[in-house]
Amino acid sequence: MRGRHKPVLFEPRGHRRERRGPPRWLVLLLTGTALGVTAVLVVQERYLPPRLSAAASAELRAELSGLQAERDRLQRDLGEASTRLARTEEARRGLEQELAGSRATIAGLREDVASALAALPPDPRGGAVEVRAGRFSVDGGQLVYDVVLSRERGNPGRPFQGVMQFVVAGDGARGNGSVALKPLPVSIGHYQSLRGSLPLPPDFRPSQATIRVLDRPDGRQQGMRVMLVK
Template sequence: MLAASFKPVAFNPYGSRRKPRRVPRWLVLLLIGLGAGAAGVLFVQERYLPPRLSAGETASLRASFERAESERQRLSNDLQETARQLHVALADKKALADELAGSRQSADRLRESVGALAAALPPDPRGGAVQVRAAKFNAESGSLHYDAVLSRDRGASRPLAGVLQLVVSGSRHGTTSTVKLQPVAVQVGSVESVRGALPLPEGFDPQQVTLQVLDKPDGRQLGMRVLNVK
């Protein structure tokens, strides 16, 4: 009776083994997401982005960039040199402008001095539109050197254009003769100092000069004076 109450137990030698684990679901989703992202990147790159460069194209592009950079540096150096030259030119221009202003001031002072000197000279006894206030002549090395001071009414608004005509009387090879020299263009303001030299005929010995101021060669006489050659 006691033995009948026990039931047989089956023996299973593999009963202690664990069931195989499954891959986690989150890992599967992660791998799928990575794959989809990589595929998306490749699709966008192939469809919308510029094509990828080969090694040769990359080297060519780098060489072009280096040439462009070298040219940019050269142009930058040229620009700096041009700016330096411009700075020097502007400085020279300013120096010339200052020098010109100084020369004009000196000319104005000289003109004032000549005007004061002319005012102290005796008037031309012959009068005329242009007065010959003073003149000096001397012969040297076959030329007649002249130095004359001409004046006009101080109310004159602008210089008067004319010519200075020198008629020289003297002797040549023992014979008395008169020579008309080449006319000299002049601009006569209120006071004008005229000086220069004109060639004389060979062998001519000047003794007296008739200085004429004409409105043009062989034109109307504006002033005249006769003086001896010293």
């Protein structure tokens, strides 16, 4: 028998060439990766904020720490201010209560003064300004006075503005005589209580004092009364 014949392959287009280079899927994968990286870089450069350097990042962290510390300090200050405000508000309420009590006390005192004034004897001379009461004494060469004036007539909403002057009679170095002391300004609404002292001439011993109420110094007399000096 003759030897076996090997089959002969028929290739109508000629012999096949061996393929060279990377496979197509690897090329597509690498191309897609490159395009993705490029797109990310473009977006970062054009649309996102610029990336910070290491020094800028450290500076930003330091500023953030400082801002947090400042915020904590402001919160503490706010707490202390709130505490002080609460104390101030409490003190204000206490002062308002004291003021209300003081006003009630003043109102009561005014009623008492009005009652005491009504109980005083009237000025026998009358006049636009009445001398309702007076008391005089001498202390260390000073004439000590305590006088109550009232005003019944006139405009009650407009106080009387004038002066009060004492003419003191008594014994001096040259015998009996009288001395006019310095006029005192007065403002009288419904009533006015005046207390104080005025200097007397040396070696003068007063025995009586004439109270004169004038509309101005050396002006028109509005009231007068004579009282003893004790």
